[in-house]
Amino acid sequence: xxxxxxMGGMHCMxxxxxxxxxxxxxxAWEGRIYALNRAMRAWRKWNLDTDRHALELMPPAxxxxxxxxxxxxxxxxxxxxxxxxxxxxxxxxxxxxxGAPKVAPALTAAMSSGFLTRGILSSRxxxxxxxxxxxxxxxxxNINPASHTRLPRYARGRTGTVMxxxxxxxxxxxxxxxxxxxxxxxxxxxxxxxxxxxxxxSPRDFVHIDMWDDYLERP
Amino acid sequence: xxxxxxxxxxxxGFLKGAAASAAALVAEPRVGNAQEPQxxxxxxxxxxxxxxxxxxxxxxxxxxxxxxxxxxxxxxxDTFEHKVGxxxxxxxxxxxxxxxxxxxxxxxxxxxxxxxLGYTSGQGEHMVAVENGPKVHNLVVCTLCxxxxxxxxxxxxxxxxxxxxRSRAVIDPRGVLREFGLQLEGDVEVRxxxxxxxxxxxxxxxxxxxxxxxxxxxxxxLITRDAMVGVAKVAAPRPGVSA
Numbered sequence: 001x002x003x004x005x006x007m008g009g010m011h012c013m014x015x016x017x018x019x020x021x022x023x024x025x026x027x028a029w030e031g032r033i034y035a036l037n038r039a040m041r042a043w044r045k046w047n048l049d050t051d052r053h054a055l056e057l058m059p060p061a062x063x064x065x066x067x068x069x070x071x072x073x074x075x076x077x078x079x080x081x082x083x084x085x086x087x088x089x090x091x092x093x094x095x096x097x098x099g100a101p102k103v104a105p106a107l108t109a110a111m112s113s114g115f116l117t118r119g120i121l122s123s124r125x126x127x128x129x130x131x132x133x134x135x136x137x138x139x140x141x142n143i144n145p146a147s148h149t150r151l152p153r154y155a156r157g158r159t160g161t162v163m164x165x166x167x168x169x170x171x172x173x174x175x176x177x178x179x180x181x182x183x184x185x186x187x188x189x190x191x192x193x194x195x196x197x198x199x200x201x202s203p204r205d206f207v208h209i210d211m212w213d214d215y216l217e218r219p
Numbered sequence: 220x221x222x223x224x225x226x227x228x229x230x231x232g233f234l235k236g237a238a239a240s241a242a243a244l245v246a247e248p249r250v251g252n253a254q255e256p257q258x259x260x261x262x263x264x265x266x267x268x269x270x271x272x273x274x275x276x277x278x279x280x281x282x283x284x285x286x287x288x289x290x291x292x293x294x295x296x297d298t299f300e301h302k303v304g305x306x307x308x309x310x311x312x313x314x315x316x317x318x319x320x321x322x323x324x325x326x327x328x329x330x331x332x333x334x335x336l337g338y339t340s341g342q343g344e345h346m347v348a349v350e351n352g353p354k355v356h357n358l359v360v361c362t363l364c365x366x367x368x369x370x371x372x373x374x375x376x377x378x379x380x381x382x383x384x385r386s387r388a389v390i391d392p393r394g395v396l397r398e399f400g401l402q403l404e405g406d407v408e409v410r411x412x413x414x415x416x417x418x419x420x421x422x423x424x425x426x427x428x429x430x431x432x433x434x435x436x437x438x439x440x441l442i443t444r445d446a447m448v449g450v451a452k453v454a455a456p457r458p459g460v461s462a
Binding site: 005006007008009010011013014015016017018019022024025026027028029031032033034035036038039040043052055064067068070073076077080085086090091094095096100102103104105106107108109111112123150151152154166167169186188190193196197201202204205206207208209210211212 | 268270271273274275276277278279280281283284285286287288290291292293294295296298299300304345347360362363364365373374376377378380381382383384385386387388389390392393395398399405406407408409410411412413414415416417418
């Protein structure tokens, strides 16, 4: 979707605010909401792509106004109701419904270190054939879905070169909407900055973007 | 502006009963600046913020329902506050500087080379190391969200996730680097890596001059997070300080 999250190339966002000796979390609640998100995803009612898409659906003004972890608070509260883990009455009152059964957590303390080391799916799958080769010229498709995509606006319709085949990954555009993993090859595609931004860009600048097969076509 | 911390965060008025009643007991919530990076509550404030109360209420509901184990949350917070961070990445870079065979493995199969040193975790299974040189400078960004190589650098700083950095790193990388105090010569090639998929990028900075006699540990101490994201170079040791 063409949301405000897709920021590459926008102007007027102000200077970069650098904080020296920045703490990992700026307040205890940031660490708790970070951990709650990780722990609740272990229920496997939603995935990383739905997580990302949920933030993209926020009204743009809210997205820009809220801090990073503040966005996560509303997202998690919405998700647990939307995916049936908590009722809206429980969310209103902050208390479990009378007589509601207590479940066992999906993620225990003992598991949580293993949870960190458990990899995402292997990127090697010989059954999935690549549609493009290293060295090949490719064009990013000009698509504008109102749904989730990881093809940034600034690259659409632009031509680049496949530099590396990273193997096979789930396709976020379908996975975010529970329409299947549609596993396919992801490539590092190199775009000249002048192709992306015009003659004003330095001829020695390049942007490398990771692209799924479905984002690419022959120029 | 005043509504920035008082309106409901979600689309439903969630946890009104729990958080709002507690919030009513405290004074005016602290109002953040509209600019994203400063929009953080700090835990040194005298009264709990609205977000503190909301997250507490959400956690207690999820714990009471048995959906989360508070000890698992403690373990996750502890991991990212104390166990994972840029010191891991610095060990990887220092090893690559002193061991050419390791460096070769790092740039061809970064995930395996990083795992050799014992660093693995979420968001880092598919690592890519990109090497700086006299005429090549690499810079990492995630324009769409906040993707970052957790196992080697920990969680990203606020500026990395902020609109100013995400918007400009791809269109004006040299301007961004100048803002960080790094002026590149015109003949240096700039490679920006936009982390749009599940690949995570680590910049392998150049080893500075004057470090020939330093040990791997001494080298690791020179290597900064910023250099491994590509917004800085590793500075040469100050004369007389070490080596």
